[in-house]
Amino acid sequence: MENIVRRQQVLLEHLRPLERSSTSLVASPCVAGDSAAYERATDYNDDVVIVAAYRTPICKSKRGGFKDTYADDLLAPVLKAVVERTGLDPAEVGDIVVGTVLAPGSQRANECRMAAFYAGFPESVPVRTVNRQCSSGLQAVADVVAAIKAGYYDIGIGAGLESMTANPMAWEGSVNPKVETLQKVQDCLLPMGVTSENVAERYNVTRRAQDEAAVTSHARAAAATAQGKFKDEIIPVETKLVDPKSGEEKPVVISVDDGIRPGTTLASLSKLKPVFKKNGSTTAGNSSQVSDGAGAVLLMKRGVALKKNLPILGVFRSFAAVGVDPAVMGIGPAVAIPAAVKAAGLEISDIDLFEINEAFASQYTYCLQKLGLDPEKVNVNGGAIALGHPLGATGARATATLLHEMKRRGKDCRFGVVSMCIGTGMGAAAVYERGSIVDPLSNVRPIQNNNFLSHDAK
Template structure:
């Protein structure tokens, strides 16, 4: 009897709170740190973390000649905003804020267009809208801003979105340049054309033309295969719009639901024929660079307890976000710095990440970042990237969230953690870590472990 009582005492001691909170006599289960990354732990109580319940995008179309060349920007954003409430049956009055990443349009004009899009989508006047611009990471920044606001308690439900019509708004410098820039090298490098920074990366880090072209071929191959297999159907919201014949002015009603920049037949031989665009003896071409595109995306985030109360599925869990600064002359290296920082912030290690979406701004920087971090190519951009799908600047981050989470859902228990990252003009990088939503519970096991009845359900 005494031995039984002693064993019971030992067991209860294991279940007691830490010494810092022993005045609380309630028994608590300690955090389970089994798994490949013992450091992994949530930074918020289980019911209080931020989850994604839906993420959608439009198709990405070639600017000025693709499916959205005659579509107003707000008519790109409205369908994805509407899809969030239609598919989840959420009362739009409950949305605390809509944050839209966008880059090229004049700020006040685009802010007005985004507010108009919310009305077109059926949101009431009580729901506020704002825009955010961190260049190529603007869509991801919008998602991160909403997650941060939810964590801070500003509201429980919010939308992070992205929008860019590179048909309507081209990349151009507006106004004169401060002559002071000539006295500061880094300030001067902020003005470098993005293609020149690509050439700088290739030259400084020895990324060959063939490596860049091969990455482009693989991007098109994977994107074409994903399209043929119907992998993008769940994430793309069809957009009813018009196409205007430039010669006759005749309008034709169309429904756009497929990325139109993907070239399944792209080959190394074809790409080798293209001339460098930015430097006479360079390696950056139209074929191994991201496509100039039009598109939009939107992500619905909630406090977990609210999502559970509403009976909504937990599609993904927002784990961490980091933005970093790098040398503007080689701005494309940003993901190589941002990814390790974001992974560390989530309490993980690189080998814990099962899937990566790294924006292919240029073949040079994409190859460099992948190689620098020693990433398995079979885990990176498994359904193609921006060289094939396109890169509507402000929308890319939101597009990547939709693509990543839908792919993680398809892969199931073999895919628990995913990372999204991109380089940013003027020399920055951003990255975020997401966890597959239907594989987590209050305990903290980072990876599938061998048979054991002592681990939480998601580790088995």
């Protein structure tokens, strides 16, 4: 009997789960090599992954390639591409969430639903819009991720759309006179260019530094275009151009971004006058371009992607939206990026590549300086100063650009960040992991207060 009891005790000891101690964590070997490791908080197959991410070309508002293109005709091609190029049955999509900013809400919601029909989606697939201003496209992706993690559906599309030709930036109606009672409320109404000047003054960002950032943006975007780097992410759009004098319509296929100026120099930019303040430093040359465009990101559970034998472009690791002083709204990424990186169980130094929206060179330059980022890791193919900033589409566009560049870089690029500032004083950021190198065993660097646990988390 004693021997039986002893054997039972030994067996029970083997079955007892090991207690983890934060002081004894060690890195385990993983197929990702010596890249940054983090503690996995969800079941491997429960990860939300990106299997496709595409965008239209970005074109200049009112005078570019999409000046005569309806908003729904911008969105439809990218919605169609994410399912057709993966071979997915569109009826399997649980929801389409579209980030969009300027159009009247109910009208744009209708246009997005119409775009889904143009793209071949059945009536059973729902569509909705979301508006967090400049981060709307990224918020749409994050909303789909959250819904998949919550178990509402297994496959969804996060998209972004803006036609700044059709819907220019303007305040409609009167402003509540109560605005005069609170400075923060007044600052919510500041023109974005004025907030750029505020950032430059408050944080000592010089005119030369801003112009240098603009030159770099155009040079990198021009080089990326010449090298064909955008071909994997851009969906050509069949549309029309209307002659403003004769009214004659000409069918065209728009396949490249048309706002890039390869010959931009410091000398040429130095001749431009400030736009928002007499002695200021923000000019048309060191600000993002007003643009038209759309993008779409197809997301699903990893387990679903594996069953369908779909390639995994990336893994969505974390998201953060934060509030900042409206008067210097451009500093948003400097606050949002650390929050998103921490939520992923990482450090800033672990991030291999950044896509930070260049709303204005002043705020973009400040954010790089504040976070101590290596400029060679940020906007390596140019940013919004050269490409343009179609407000609602930017988050989806940046996600596509980031993930395709990470794929090109291979094993030397594991983690990437998309971030942007947001009007009225906010910032948003998301952390992505390159899909082809993810392993289920990495077990160092414990995550504190993780808000992204799935129902499978232990």
